[in-house]
Amino acid sequence: MIGKESAAGRAVKFTFLGGWLLFTVFPLYWIAVTSLKAPGDIFRFPLAYWPEQWSLENYSGLFGKADFGTYLVNSLVVATVAGATATAISMLSAYVLARFEFRSKSALLMAALVTQMIPSFIALGPLYLLMTDLRLVDNRFGLILVYVAVCIPFSTVMLRGFFENIPDALEEAAMIDGLSRFSALFRVLLPVMRPGIIAAFIFNFVNCWNELFLSVTLMNSDSNKTVPTALNGFISSFNIDWGSMSAAAVLTILPTMLLFAFASRHIVQGLTSGAVKG
Amino acid sequence: MSVASTSKTKTAAQGEGGTSGRRGLPRGGRRREFTTRRGLQIAAFMAPAALFVAVFTYYPMVAGGQMAFRNWKLTDLTDTSWVGLKNFRDVFADPAWGTVLTNSAIWVVGSIVPQLVIGFALALWLRRRFRFRGLYQALIFFPWAISGFLIGILFRWMFNSEFGVVNDLLQKAGLIDEPIAWLADPKTAMVAVLIANIWYGVTFFAIMILAALQSIPDELYEAAALDGAGKARTLFQVTIPYIRTTLALTVLLRVIWIFNFPDLIFGMTGGGPNNETHIVTTWMIKITQQGDYGRASALGLLVVAALLVFAVFFLLATRERKRVTQ
Structure with a gap:
């Protein structure tokens, strides 16, 4: 098919693949190991690659003094609600962009692309003023509204790729049977679209979960902070407490990593379906 | 894209209904009457996304863009006059x-x-x-x-x-x-x-x-x-x-x-x-x-x-x- 592999070729290939895997996994391993050392052992020579004594002290400290549980709940609520809302709204816009031809269509796609090109910092000041007027500063609902808007352009483009891969004979048959376009979308397309919807939701969720700058700008009080905002607080004071930081990093990474592991196939399909097919 | 866009303009000019023109379903003359309804459908499906992005992304972006030509400092908000370039x-x-x-x-x-x-x-x-x-x-x-x-x-x-x-x-x-x-x-x-x-x-x-x-x-x-x-x-x-x-x-x-x-x-x-x-x-x-x-x-x-x-x-x-x- 792609030509025979020589023994030497295979050796080079698997050395490279193995090396890259090591390079990819090692930083994650290292932060996890750091977080599981006793706070004093982190700064002890020689550096231990496999600690003799494991400790959960960094984690217990995180929930004791820094109220990390509140931040986790805030992030979970905001990312889940915003991710789901954005996915639902993007379903509708993606459907129209995949199935209809109309004059302003390319302008709409361009408008979606432009949002990805403009650095969000240009909008932060006015957004803060707008949210003040709406009385939504330091308010989780307000942050959710903003995140929904942030997620919509990309998940629309992503879902559009999935819709285009589904033959429209499917919903046309349903519409000939007397269903409206809306109910055809929900009863016939939704089940087929499940991988796409899962991928879009996970992508949105992870984006909201990881978002830093908007959250720093809009959330002031400690009880409303999301995880990235809290992490940012850990480094503002120039002396970083690496024990707490590593534990917090692990707790931040773990949920999104599990989601990606669960859905990496769907996400890959979502990313490539739009760009690669002719 | 150039090929696609010519056929697109033609479709729009003829006022064909939705996807049918592209896929060549034999719906014939009935298409024209559905144009308004089709427009409404498109608008209704696009509206939530457009609303969110317009209010929370585009409005602040445009408002932020014009700040580039103003004296806009948090330290002194009394003077936000235009300063050109x-x-x-x-x-x-x-x-x-x-x-x-x-x-x-x-x-x-x-x-x-x-x-x-x-x-x-x-x-x-x-x-x-x-x-x-x-x-x-x-x-x-x-x-x-x-x-x-x-x-x-x-x-x-x-x-x-x-x-x-x-x-x-x-x-x-x-x-x-x-x-x-x-x-x-x-x-x-x-x-x-x-x-x-x-x-x-x-x-x-x-x-x-x-x-x-x-x-x-x-x-x-x-x-x-x-x-x-x-x-x-x-x-x-x-x-x-x-x-x-x-x-x-x-x-x-x-x-x-x-x-x-x-x-x-x-x-x-x-x-x-x-x-x-x-x-x-x-x-x-x-x-x-x-x-x-x-x-x-x-x-x-x-x-x-x-x-x-x-x-x-x-x-x-x-x-x-x-x-x-x-």
């Missing part, structure tokens, strides 16, 4: 501007080239099935689940001058005698942030290129083999030409994205030491934090202008791709 002049007059621009170029090129090369190699080697390939792909996908800011922090810890694992490993390997203060020297700090970004970005290239590779028909390779083409010739004369447009699109998208990606540097060096690792977008954060929204907006508009140039390339590439496939 003063903010832009301030941007260019800043002594750090040269460093910021150079760093941005290094940041984009130094990230993109290794990401592309390593991503390409990974994709070529992942094309053929082997045991645990699925698991392998899932594992190298992990960096993508992590925020840029947090990646900055992971690598900040690893490049720590005293207790960092990078120095420890290099010393164990005998490559250095003394620990290097990576993040304290602008040159090594830039190398360190680039390594972190390569770690992060290779996966995206690997995924996109692998998908493109899998779309190449086997017959092409068989023909090349019959012609006696070796590995290198097959790569440069069959593989790369076939996926050229995907490559171009992926690179351009990534350039836009990396240019606009302050998070990693923000988390890793905060632009330091001594403002020497700032790129345009981290510089913008710093100026925003100083409260000079006017000048930060001017910087933002410069970024938009630079990236629009890339968008033009992007659209040209798309256009060519459509023409090839039709």
Whole structure:
């Protein structure tokens, strides 16, 4: 098919693949190991690659003094609600962009692309003023509204790729049977679209979960902070407490990593379906 | 795209109903009466998305854009008068501007080239099935689940001058005698942030290129083999030409994205030491934090202008791709 592999070729290939895997996994391993050392052992020579004594002290400290549980709940609520809302709204816009031809269509796609090109910092000041007027500063609902808007352009483009891969004979048959376009979308397309919807939701969720700058700008009080905002607080004071930081990093990474592991196939399909097919 | 758009205008002019024109369903004269209803349907389906993006993205963006031409400082909100191009002049007059621009170029090129090369190699080697390939792909996908800011922090810890694992490993390997203060020297700090970004970005290239590779028909390779083409010739004369447009699109998208990606540097060096690792977008954060929204907006508009140039390339590439496939 792609030509025979020589023994030497295979050796080079698997050395490279193995090396890259090591390079990819090692930083994650290292932060996890750091977080599981006793706070004093982190700064002890020689550096231990496999600690003799494991400790959960960094984690217990995180929930004791820094109220990390509140931040986790805030992030979970905001990312889940915003991710789901954005996915639902993007379903509708993606459907129209995949199935209809109309004059302003390319302008709409361009408008979606432009949002990805403009650095969000240009909008932060006015957004803060707008949210003040709406009385939504330091308010989780307000942050959710903003995140929904942030997620919509990309998940629309992503879902559009999935819709285009589904033959429209499917919903046309349903519409000939007397269903409206809306109910055809929900009863016939939704089940087929499940991988796409899962991928879009996970992508949105992870984006909201990881978002830093908007959250720093809009959330002031400690009880409303999301995880990235809290992490940012850990480094503002120039002396970083690496024990707490590593534990917090692990707790931040773990949920999104599990989601990606669960859905990496769907996400890959979502990313490539739009760009690669002719 | 050019072919598609001519047929599109024709469809619109005839007022054909929805998808039927494109797919050639025999609905005949009934289409015209549905035009209004069809317009309403499109509007209704688009409305929620348009509303959200208009209010929370476009309005603040436009409002922020006009700040670039005003004296807009948080320190003194009584005077927000128009100042023309003063903010832009301030941007260019800043002594750090040269460093910021150079760093941005290094940041984009130094990230993109290794990401592309390593991503390409990974994709070529992942094309053929082997045991645990699925698991392998899932594992190298992990960096993508992590925020840029947090990646900055992971690598900040690893490049720590005293207790960092990078120095420890290099010393164990005998490559250095003394620990290097990576993040304290602008040159090594830039190398360190680039390594972190390569770690992060290779996966995206690997995924996109692998998908493109899998779309190449086997017959092409068989023909090349019959012609006696070796590995290198097959790569440069069959593989790369076939996926050229995907490559171009992926690179351009990534350039836009990396240019606009302050998070990693923000988390890793905060632009330091001594403002020497700032790129345009981290510089913008710093100026925003100083409260000079006017000048930060001017910087933002410069970024938009630079990236629009890339968008033009992007659209040209798309256009060519459509023409090839039709």
